[in-house]
Amino acid sequence: MAQSSPSGAVGTPRLLLHALLFVAALIVLLPFVWIAAAAFKTQITLLMGNVLFDPVINNFREVLFGRTSTYTRSFFNSVMIASASTLLVMVIAFLAGYSLFRMRWPRWVVNVFLVWAIGFNLVPPVALAGAWYELFRGIGLTNRTIALSHTTLHLPMALWLLSSFFRDVPRELEEAATMDGAGFLALLWGIVMPVMLPGLVSTAILVFIFSWNEFPVALALTNSQTSTVPVAIAKFAQENEIKYTQMAAASVLSAIPALLALILGQRFIVKGLTAGAVK
Amino acid sequence: MPSANGVAKYLSLTPAVLFLVALTVLPIANLLVLSFHDVTWSGGRASWQWEAAQNYLQLGSDRLFIAGITNTLILVVVATTLQVAIGLGLALLCSILGRSSTIYRTLFLLPILIPGIIIGAIWKLMYNFDFGIINQFVSLVGLPRVDWLGAPSLALWSVIAVDVWHWTPFSFLLLLAAIESLPTDVTEAAKIDGASPWQELWTITLPLLWPAIFVTFAFRAVIAFKVFDEVYLLTGGGPGTATEVISFTIYQRFFVQDDAGYGAAMSIALIFVISLIIAVNLTRRQRLET
Numbered sequence: 001m002a003q004s005s006p007s008g009a010v011g012t013p014r015l016l017l018h019a020l021l022f023v024a025a026l027i028v029l030l031p032f033v034w035i036a037a038a039a040f041k042t043q044i045t046l047l048m049g050n051v052l053f054d055p056v057i058n059n060f061r062e063v064l065f066g067r068t069s070t071y072t073r074s075f076f077n078s079v080m081i082a083s084a085s086t087l088l089v090m091v092i093a094f095l096a097g098y099s100l101f102r103m104r105w106p107r108w109v110v111n112v113f114l115v116w117a118i119g120f121n122l123v124p125p126v127a128l129a130g131a132w133y134e135l136f137r138g139i140g141l142t143n144r145t146i147a148l149s150h151t152t153l154h155l156p157m158a159l160w161l162l163s164s165f166f167r168d169v170p171r172e173l174e175e176a177a178t179m180d181g182a183g184f185l186a187l188l189w190g191i192v193m194p195v196m197l198p199g200l201v202s203t204a205i206l207v208f209i210f211s212w213n214e215f216p217v218a219l220a221l222t223n224s225q226t227s228t229v230p231v232a233i234a235k236f237a238q239e240n241e242i243k244y245t246q247m248a249a250a251s252v253l254s255a256i257p258a259l260l261a262l263i264l265g266q267r268f269i270v271k272g273l274t275a276g277a278v279k
Numbered sequence: 280m281p282s283a284n285g286v287a288k289y290l291s292l293t294p295a296v297l298f299l300v301a302l303t304v305l306p307i308a309n310l311l312v313l314s315f316h317d318v319t320w321s322g323g324r325a326s327w328q329w330e331a332a333q334n335y336l337q338l339g340s341d342r343l344f345i346a347g348i349t350n351t352l353i354l355v356v357v358a359t360t361l362q363v364a365i366g367l368g369l370a371l372l373c374s375i376l377g378r379s380s381t382i383y384r385t386l387f388l389l390p391i392l393i394p395g396i397i398i399g400a401i402w403k404l405m406y407n408f409d410f411g412i413i414n415q416f417v418s419l420v421g422l423p424r425v426d427w428l429g430a431p432s433l434a435l436w437s438v439i440a441v442d443v444w445h446w447t448p449f450s451f452l453l454l455l456a457a458i459e460s461l462p463t464d465v466t467e468a469a470k471i472d473g474a475s476p477w478q479e480l481w482t483i484t485l486p487l488l489w490p491a492i493f494v495t496f497a498f499r500a501v502i503a504f505k506v507f508d509e510v511y512l513l514t515g516g517g518p519g520t521a522t523e524v525i526s527f528t529i530y531q532r533f534f535v536q537d538d539a540g541y542g543a544a545m546s547i548a549l550i551f552v553i554s555l556i557i558a559v560n561l562t563r564r565q566r567l568e569t
Contacts, residue, residue, distance in 0.1 A: 017372050021383050024369055028386055028448065032393075034412055035401045047410050096295035103288040116299060122553045123307070124505045126526045127546030130533045131306030134313065152302040155295065184287040213394035215508045216526065220534050230396040230508070237403060237512050244404055251397040258392035266385055273391070273449070274456040 032255075038248035046245055059249035070224065071250055074232035080143055081228060082211040082257075085150035089207050090200065092151070093158035098188060100159075101166040102174070117160040125153060129220035136221065146221050146228070150211045157210075158203050164275045165199025202272030205265050212257050229254045307550075314544035327540075334544035344545060346520035347528035348552075350435055354524065355503045358442040363496050365443070366450030367488075371480070373451075374458045384455070387448040395445070399512030402441045403428075406513070428514050431521040438522050441509050446502070450495050457491030458484070493564070497557075504553060525549055 038046055040055035063071045100110050129149075136145045169192055177191045193200065215230040222231055233254060236247035261269060314334055316327040338344050369387070373380040390398065405411045406427040414424045427437040461484065469479050507526040510516065516523040516531070529549070533542025 014376065017376055018379075021369070021372055021376070021380060025383050025386050027444070028390060031401045031405060031444075032389065035397075035404060038404060049410050049412075049415050092294040092298065095291035099288050099291040103284070105288075113295070113299075116303075120303070121501055122557065123550055124507075124526050124529065124546070126505075126507060126529045126533070127310065127550060128303075128306065130529070130539065130542050130546060131310045132302070133534070134309060134539065135302075135306055148302065152298055155298055159295070184284060209392055213392075213396075215394070215396050215511070216530065219511075220530070230394050233394075233396050233400055234512055237400065244407075247400050248404065251400045254397055255393050258389075258394070262385070262388055262392055266388065269388060269392070270384075270452065270456075273452055 035248050036252055038245055039252045041245055041248075043243070043245050059245045060253070062243075063246050063249045063253065070227070071229075071232050071253070073225075074227050074229050075253070077143055077222075077226055078212055078229040081147045081150060082208050084143075084147040085154065085211050086204055086208040088147070088151045089154050089158045090204050093155060093162050093203070094188075094193075094200065097159060097162040097166055098192065101163055102169075102171075102192075113159060114163065117156040117163070120156040125214070126216045126220070128153070129217045132217070133220055141221050141223060141226065143226055146218060146226065149217050149221060150214060153214065153217065154207045154210055158207055161203045161206070161272060161275050162196075162199065165196055165203070168199065169195050198268065198271065199275070201265065202268040202275070205261050205268050206272045209258060209261055310543045311547055313540055314547050316540045318539040325539075330540065334541050335548065337541065338544065338548055343520060343523060343528050343531070344525075346523040347525040350521075350523055351504060351506070351525045353435065354439055354442065354506060355500050358439050358446070359496055359499045359503055361439075361443045362447045362450045362499055363454075363492060365447050366452075366495070367454050367492065369447075369451045370455040370458055371484075373455055384452075387451055390445050390448050391452070395508030396512055398441065398445050399509040402444075402509070403513055406437060429518055431518050434514055434518060434521045438510060438513055441513065442503065442506060445509065446499060450499055453495045453498065454488070454491060457488060457495075461487050497560070501553075501557075 037053075039059055040057070041050075041053055042056055042058070045053040063069055065072075096113070099105070100113055132145075132149050132152075139145070173191055173195065174187060177187050182190065212228075213230065214228075215234070218228040218231050219234065222228060227235075233247065233250050236243060236250060313327075315330060315332070317330045317333070318325050318327055369383075373383060405413050408414060408424060408426050408429070411427075413427065418424055425433070428434050465483055465487070466479055469483055474482070505526055506524050507530070510522055510524050510527055514522040516527050525545075529542055529545050532538050532545060
């Protein structure tokens with residue numbers, strides 16, 4: 001419809017439509033510009049509300065290297081947790097997806113997993129955080145337990161997304177490979193995975209971003225040693241005297257993965273976000 | 280079928296089953312059992328005291344719980360409706376403009392990917408009474424400054440505004456994908472018959488889009504029900520209970536007050552309520568369709 005209906009804009013000046021979208025884009029963008037600017041201000045220029053100011057990098061220095069700052073540790077924790085849980089989610093969901101959607105299971109088995117994949121979204125993560133807290137209390141709360149929690153949180157979503165991507169793999173390809181005597185792992189690794197790569201990349205990017213952003217479970221299951229980036233940012237807001245400019249600097253640093261994903265993998269993100277709902 | 284493949288079929292599903300059973304089903308079952316107990320701590324050991332339905336009965340008279348449910352429902356209905364309406368408008372604009380709107384599509388992805396807690400931090404600064412950009416603008420126009428997050432009658436609406444800003448792009452994205460997958464032959468035919476763009480929109484595009492609009496609404500409503508991050512940072516549920524949302528209530532009861540049994544009962548009640556709402560909507564929709 002997009003390209004085929006230029007006549008849809010006849011009568012409605014295209015310039016006006018562009019103007020409307022431009023205003024919407026400004027509304028989306030300005031808050032980000034404002035907080036990025038705040039990150040380069042001193043507390044005084046922020047309080048004065050100056051539009052023009054001499055940028056300082058002191059906030060970033062404090063956040064990254066300050067003696068009392070735990071931000072770098074949280075950043076490291078988040079990188080570890082998001083990477084480990086993404087890897088786990090992808091391996092488990094890919095194997096399960098192949099088994100469920102490509103090998104002969106009774107219909108009800110497949111349905112159990114699909115209902116889980118959708119129904120799981122209804123459960124508030126806070127409720128699960130309580131349940132996991134009781135479970136993990138005995139063995140201690142470490143990076144590993146949070147990575148496991150995040151894996152559990154995002155596994156259903158990954159399975160749901162992959163269920164639509166598995167449909168795009170032509171069966172003839174697998175049959176031909178099996179005829180040639182390829183084993184199970186060789187088939188998955190050499191044939192199915194390359195064909196599904198765009199879908200797998202989309203899913204992995206989303207799982208990573210969601211794990212990076214996840215707050216309530218991390219808040220409930222971490223202590224000062226194991227806190228993730230969102231928990232670290234929340235801490236800024238709870239101190240008696242909020243260091244607004246440092247909070248802004250920490251926020252800018254924490255947005256890096258999202259910005260990277262947007263710049264490098266924009267098409268994959270759109271594919272992932274829409275696959276779950278539209279197909 | 281060779282038997283090696285039969286083994287592979289079971290083996291490759293096993294890890295997923297383990298996660299489903301050990302970290303989803305069992306914890307929720309544990310939560311269910313817990314919700315009938317009162318948990319007290321003494322000397323580092325928990326003791327469970329059977330309380331039957333005491334925790335559940337308490338819910339009805341818990342002001343925090345009632346405020347949490349009410350505010351969450353207001354937020355879900357208002358924010359989701361606005362998000363779908365604005366998102367639909369923007370998606371239609373982009374589909375009319377076609378390829379020249381690509382830059383906007385990219386830009387609109389940004390709020391979806393940024394951590395919710397940062398969204399909260401951004402708006403906490405922008406709403407700030409003394410130096411926030413919104414009050415700067417307000418006083419520039421000559422109006423008195425507004426306490427956006429501190430005034431009980433205003434705080435929930437300020438939170439809803441943030442949620443709309445945060446998630447309208449998501450509705451936009453889903454609806455744009457739906458618009459672009461619509462069959463083009465119907466609209467072509469309408470154009471040949473001389474339909475105006477407005478007629479085309481109201482009589483063809485929108486009716487065809489209804490299923491997608493419903494799905495987007497449901498998707499958004501489910502996510503909105505779990506709202507936590509922004510509220511935690513913006514208002515912490517206050518002032519009073521003005522912005523108390525249900526996820527936040529559970530968090531407070533379970534972790535801050537360390538009342539695990541009662542927090543569990545709240546969680547179970549919430550899961551039940553959400554399932555009920557979904558079930559009612561689904562059956563009503565099915566009835567409408569037949």
